[in-house]
Amino acid sequence: MGKKKKLLRFADTKVFSNVTEPPMEEFFDREKGVPYKHALAGNWRSKVFKNDNPIVLELGCGKGEYSVGMGKAFPEKNFIGVDIKGNRIWYGAKEALDEELNNVHFLRTRIDFITAFFEEGEIDEIWITFPDPQEKENRARKRLTGKMFIDRYKQILKPHGVIHLKTDSAFLYEFTQEEIDEHGYTRLHSTPDLYGDNFDRFNEENQLTITNPNQPTQEILKIKTYYEELFTARGHLITYTQFIP
Ligand SMILES: C[S@@+](CC[C@H](N)C(=O)[O-])C[C@H]1O[C@@H](n2cnc3c(N)ncnc32)[C@H](O)[C@@H]1O
Known part of the structure; x- marks a missing residue:
């Protein structure tokens, strides 16, 4: 892939109406070294989506396959893909624009600053x-399901808001189970082999039941991201965890 094409994608995301790329000075006080609330915090529904629908975040979205896929399946929900890499976000943002998915938006920032962008309880669900x-011990603080990150997600998630984790990493799967147990989160689902024998326990169609409005269906769980395709081709099992922090 040429460097030129990558640069062109960077230029595109700056003008895409469905990508927000906030400069640091809009949410970070460099003198004090602390983040503060961005102007969009508390205003995503009114200013970006122009509706009162629930908001779902996809963290580390890459090309945004989940944001776009769920955006198509659930027009009555809003989706925000978050990633630091603009040239990856480009793919999802382009597809959402081409398909006129007004309920899909992308935020280019570090997830480390996520609390600067949303008010308490503004988010309904996180994928x-x-x-x-981040297997190495000296990278432990960067694991997106570690307590430090979960504490941040809790600040912006509505009460009983659900977190979904899909990963091929047996290490991260086990680490997340330990975090759930250690910190007393509520585990709703966990399987080390999502597409194995028990896949049938998930509904086939996108009919969310009243008793479990967060139960993802087979159609949603089967959305394949770029990395899922890559790891599946290498023979990795795909794991899935759903919990309330
Ligand atoms: C392995 S890729 C997965 C991408 C995509 N979800 C997929 O499944 O194809 C991890 C993504 O997380 C993003 N990422 C990792 N840590 C991040 C952070 N702290 N803030 C923002 N993005 C981050 C990377 O830029 C990368 O695109």
């Missing part, structure tokens, strides 16, 4: 799709 497992 974390194939995050870097």
